[in-house]
Amino acid sequence: MVRLLDELDAILLTAGDNGPNRPEFDVPEEYSHLESPSDVLQLVDTPGKGKGWTAKTPLVAGTVVMVSKPIAWTMDLEAYNDEDEMEDEEEDEGDEGVDGSKSNDHVVLRVLQRIKENPSIWFEQVSALYPRDNIGTLPTWNCKDDNILSQFGSLLRQIEGIPQLQGKSDEIRQRLPLIIRYNVLSIETCSELLSYPGPTGHSLLGGVGLFHLPSFFNHSPRPNVSRYAVGNIMWFVCNQDIPQGQEVCISYVEHDVLCENAKRRNAMLRMDFQEPEDGSGSTDHDGPPFPVVDSDVQMELMEMDPFQRMDAIDELMKQATGEALPEGERSEEDGMDAGGSAWFQCDIQNLRILKAITLESLGQSTRALGLWEECIQFSETNMPPNDESSIVVRVQAALCSWDVKDKDRARKHAAIALNTHNLMFGGGVNRFRRRYMKEFCLNLRKNKDSAETILWPLQ
Numbered sequence: 001m002v003r004l005l006d007e008l009d010a011i012l013l014t015a016g017d018n019g020p021n022r023p024e025f026d027v028p029e030e031y032s033h034l035e036s037p038s039d040v041l042q043l044v045d046t047p048g049k050g051k052g053w054t055a056k057t058p059l060v061a062g063t064v065v066m067v068s069k070p071i072a073w074t075m076d077l078e079a080y081n082d083e084d085e086m087e088d089e090e091e092d093e094g095d096e097g098v099d100g101s102k103s104n105d106h107v108v109l110r111v112l113q114r115i116k117e118n119p120s121i122w123f124e125q126v127s128a129l130y131p132r133d134n135i136g137t138l139p140t141w142n143c144k145d146d147n148i149l150s151q152f153g154s155l156l157r158q159i160e161g162i163p164q165l166q167g168k169s170d171e172i173r174q175r176l177p178l179i180i181r182y183n184v185l186s187i188e189t190c191s192e193l194l195s196y197p198g199p200t201g202h203s204l205l206g207g208v209g210l211f212h213l214p215s216f217f218n219h220s221p222r223p224n225v226s227r228y229a230v231g232n233i234m235w236f237v238c239n240q241d242i243p244q245g246q247e248v249c250i251s252y253v254e255h256d257v258l259c260e261n262a263k264r265r266n267a268m269l270r271m272d273f274q275e276p277e278d279g280s281g282s283t284d285h286d287g288p289p290f291p292v293v294d295s296d297v298q299m300e301l302m303e304m305d306p307f308q309r310m311d312a313i314d315e316l317m318k319q320a321t322g323e324a325l326p327e328g329e330r331s332e333e334d335g336m337d338a339g340g341s342a343w344f345q346c347d348i349q350n351l352r353i354l355k356a357i358t359l360e361s362l363g364q365s366t367r368a369l370g371l372w373e374e375c376i377q378f379s380e381t382n383m384p385p386n387d388e389s390s391i392v393v394r395v396q397a398a399l400c401s402w403d404v405k406d407k408d409r410a411r412k413h414a415a416i417a418l419n420t421h422n423l424m425f426g427g428g429v430n431r432f433r434r435r436y437m438k439e440f441c442l443n444l445r446k447n448k449d450s451a452e453t454i455l456w457p458l459q
């Protein structure tokens, strides 16, 4: 994994004007037996859910159950030419609910290209994926890009001419876009990006892909498997002990929205099935339909001078917690008394992170430490067990504690961060230090004595 991370950094360093090249890795040899995980997982049919993976044997937390590379994938950068286009489409998607994204449309073409080159991909992998029947009951593909539609038509005509695929083009035309829609997984390298957005992070390499066996993971709002990617390779790891026979699920939505009520989770899921209501939906206040403090807002805030940023964060925090209305929605009468605006909890968490970073850069490390510890509390209460987000904030809490000379506290946070990381990602302190290298370099702390070499000494 360290080698792959180094290669990713090299790809980013040599990126040209059109962005970085696609990282195309093979599953590392030590994990290749997990491309087909028949020793640990079993496919079963569950009424109402279709096929899904279950544990074939008892699985302990930290077990890697599958490692996979996509049949085909696209980086978002390749699919979207400019930001405006991406924003316009997000608005459209909100209205129409079931429309595919442009990245998905690119994956449709890439999978079709792969089927053309190697027809067995259709027969042995893609055609086995959901939806397999009753496709007439599902919303049809709504591709708005004429160029993609014409390439799709042209590839289908070429496919019709391939002897093994003769008579298949109608089925492929109808099913493939739906297969992509219901099975693609987002690919983001390492969620430590949560605390490290920006042009030198790995966000440029993000995209979506169609995977074969991972497509049989069903969704749960309480997933017992977490996933992470390095380049185009995806790891699936048990985040808790799983008894034999229990269903093994991932979350189709980002972990940081899992603590929202079922109504909001369902809106984020945008699938043809709904998670059952959990009783919390009815108390929803009018809040934004999607999280607000995304990576663009975070970058915008980080570009401000720290004092100005503190004011902006405090103002957003008030809006997020319902103490104030967003700018433009205030009137003389209601002033700041908006009441219950109910933003997403992950927005509040992101604002806490940004505020802690800002306070530390202003030398107010004791106040920052309080916020880092609130972040830990939030992650550990609301995210799936052993979530990477809690490791990220523990790393910061350890470094911040060291800065305020609370060495015991620093060692405690450091040990928990390393142990959790080792459970979910393996590789001991070397891999840990490689993955958090950029976090260590954040230029926040007055104490520049490389606390990381003391807190996480190489063995």
Ligand SMILES: C[S@@+](CC[C@H](N)C(=O)[O-])C[C@H]1O[C@@H](n2cnc3c(N)ncnc32)[C@H](O)[C@@H]1O
Residues within 6 Å of the ligand: 048, 049, 050, 051, 052, 129, 130, 182, 183, 215, 216, 217, 218, 219, 220, 271, 272, 273
């Ligand atoms: C990626 S596929 C998962 C594998 C699928 N069950 C199959 O039979 O191939 C996604 C589809 O599985 C079904 N699904 C996944 N999680 C579900 C859940 N928690 N409840 C009901 N259906 C679910 C939905 O039909 C969804 O569109």
